[in-house]
Amino acid sequence: MWVAGMGGMGTALSLARQGFTNINVWEQAPYLDEVGAGINIPPNLGRILTRWGVMDICKAEGVAIQVANVHDCETDEVLTATNYSEYMRQEYGHPFITVHRSALQKSLVRGALDSGRVTLHLDQVISEYDFENTRLLVRDDEEGELVWVDADLIICADGIKSKARAALLEQQGIKDEVESTGQAAYRIMVRKSLAANDPELLPFFTQAQSHRWIGERRHVMGYPIEAGDLFNIPTSQPDGNFVEEDEWTAMGDKDTMLETFADFCPRVKKLLALVPQYEVLEWRLRVHKPLPSWCDGHIALVGDACHPTLPHLAQGAAQAIEDAVALGIILSRIKSRDQIPAALKVYQKIRKPRADWAVVTADENSKHLHLKRADRDAWVADLRAALPEGEEEKVVIDRLGSRETHDRLFRYDIALETEQHFSKLFAEELMAGEA
Ligand SMILES: Cc1cc2nc3c(=O)[nH]c(=O)nc-3n(C[C@H](O)[C@H](O)[C@H](O)COP(=O)(O)OP(=O)(O)OC[C@H]3O[C@@H](n4cnc5c(N)ncnc54)[C@H](O)[C@@H]3O)c2cc1C
DSSP states (O other), X not given: OEEOSHHHHXXXXXXXXXXXXXXXXXXXXXXXXXXXXXXXXXXXXXHHHHHTTOOHHHHXXXXXXXXXXXXETTTOOEEEEEEOHHHHHHHHSSOOEEEEHHHHHHHHHHHHHHTTSEEEEESEEEEEEETTTTEEEEEEXXXXXXXXXXXXXXXXXXXXXXXXXXXXXXXXXXXXXXXXXXXXXXXXXXXXXXXXTOTTTTHHHHSOEEEEEEETTEEEEEEEEGGGTEEEEEEEEESOSOOSTTOOEEEOOHHHHXXXXXXXXXXXXXXXXXXXXXXXXXXXXXXXXXXXXXXETTEEEOGGGTOOOOGGGSOXXXXXXXXXXXXXXXXXTOOXXXXXXXXXXXXXXXXXXXXXXXHHXXXXXXXXXXXXXXXXXXXXXXXXXXXXXXXXXXXXXXXXGOHHHHHHHHXXXXXXXXXXXXXXXXXXXXXXXXX
16 A cells, blocks of 8 residues: 555555555545646666566657767767667667656556556545554545544555655654755756757757757757657756745746756757746755665665665666566566565665665756756866777767666666566575574
8 A cells, every 4th residue: 555656556556567456546636637747758668667577658658769879968969879770679679758747647557547456546635654553644635634543564656756765764863854955957848849940959859869958057958748749848947046045946937948058059058948937847856865775664765765865867766666667577476465574674675775876866966967067078088988999989978878777777677687686685584683
């Protein structure tokens, strides 16, 4: 039993596929809407969705990226262009797809509900966790009723602002401190019809390419979604527009947004000028120090609740759903309810090192992407000098386009890893419990 979202619905589906029943998901949103903007389905996530038989919507509504470009923000010069077309399929078995977040959500919700084993309770807020007795206090927002719900296991996938994480850390005597990164992001989009008469902008919609224009302390990213009908533009800039300390998102001001990127090349500025006036949403980018523990007794955290990340490695959803796969397999292998605590420790052992690495790498990536031009030139010159003669062009500026990152992230099969390591790790946990 747990809270919804990508990690929550993914875990529900994963458990349903392993044969579990009476799976309940509580979600505070009153209905599932087209909230959010673009999200990435890299090959490590595509492999899972395909195996689960829920890739159809994302395939139909998404765009398989063929080339990932990194540009200088002022000159528009292409600094690196990584060809994804055949390479992603050949090397990792799946394309790199970009979709609207709602397409991924629909896929997971449909898969979970079609299993007949999952009940989704919308408009229900988890207002308190009683970890000792494995129960949740659920508030029905419409009726205003408060009800305690008992469970065998509670999986908390309540996102970056997780209350469950705070409660878990409090039990361990640790204060929950979400860290400011000093960065914020606009999540904005332009519809193709607005650019239809502009031959300079139209290729953004018709060519399956992603673009990242980098500059000092800022970048603008862009890729098509909704089968090329929308161009999704996530940005990164210094966090300077939020007034209240605990503000997370705000309706941004379009003029301020345009001013933030005023020194970017004319093509980007023309694109940004097309963003509808009242659709400039700004998010504060926050992370959390790696947690000492993701679980306690019959409680486990999943997704952004335990490894919130900067978006610069495009792994937020993929890492949450890898958690879901690992949990499904691990829980299907235990024999009784009293083995749940040991099983959850195995989940943490398998998942935490990889998820923590993705968080750190996304952070490092932003540091390099946001260098001053002169510093970037010096850094790139050093990188080139370190490459063998004749291979200088293979220099990588954006870790998202690097072969090394791809091998580490996309070749990895979480289901295989979990199957391979479960027995040994579980035996160790059982022995440690008896000692
Ligand atoms: C509204 C929204 C829009 C987003 N848009 C984008 C986007 O455009 N691009 C992108 O890359 N990432 C986006 N994200 C983040 C992205 O979904 C996650 O980083 C990633 O998928 C990991 O998923 P998660 O399940 O851990 O967290 P999330 O997807 O954030 O899911 C957490 C869920 O828990 C629910 N919840 C939280 N607290 C409670 C409570 N007390 N009771 C009941 N329910 C609760 C939330 O409503 C949410 O549905 C968005 C997240 C949200 C919530």
